[in-house]
Amino acid sequence: MLPLLPLMTHCPMCRGLYPAESVKLIAERPRVKLFHSTCPACGHGLFYYIVENSGGAGAVGLVTDASALDAVRLMNSSAISSEYCISAHRVISTASRDLCQDLLDISGKLA
Ligand SMILES: [Zn+2]
Numbered sequence: 001m002l003p004l005l006p007l008m009t010h011c012p013m014c015r016g017l018y019p020a021e022s023v024k025l026i027a028e029r030p031r032v033k034l035f036h037s038t039c040p041a042c043g044h045g046l047f048y049y050i051v052e053n054s055g056g057a058g059a060v061g062l063v064t065d066a067s068a069l070d071a072v073r074l075m076n077s078s079a080i081s082s083e084y085c086i087s088a089h090r091v092i093s094t095a096s097r098d099l100c101q102d103l104l105d106i107s108g109k110l111a
Pocket of ligand 1: 011012013014015016039040041042043044
């Protein structure tokens with residue numbers, strides 16, 4: 001495993017320290033790794049995308065509300081097609097009132 005980079009030791013939201021055991025390797029490809037950690041102080045998650053090359057390593061961090069389990073689940077799920085995205089956009093833009101009413105209608109769904 002890579003030594004912890006500065007990006008991987010402090011929460012960008014509250015500046016809290018991440019315990020080393022909170023940094024989880026989610027996915028690994030040749031010279032590319034995806035890590036996730038959850039801040040024990042504020043609860044924010046962070047993805048770290050690390051790319052290693054002959055000159056060193058580059059890193060990009062992304063604050064997220066996804067947990068490490070969410071990351072693994074999403075890594076193993078199939079991709080959403082462009083047709084599905086377009087259909088979702090059409091429903092939201094043309095029938096948002098009906099969609100919201102359907103989502104909020106809990107009649108008949110309570111035990
Ligand atoms: Zn934090």
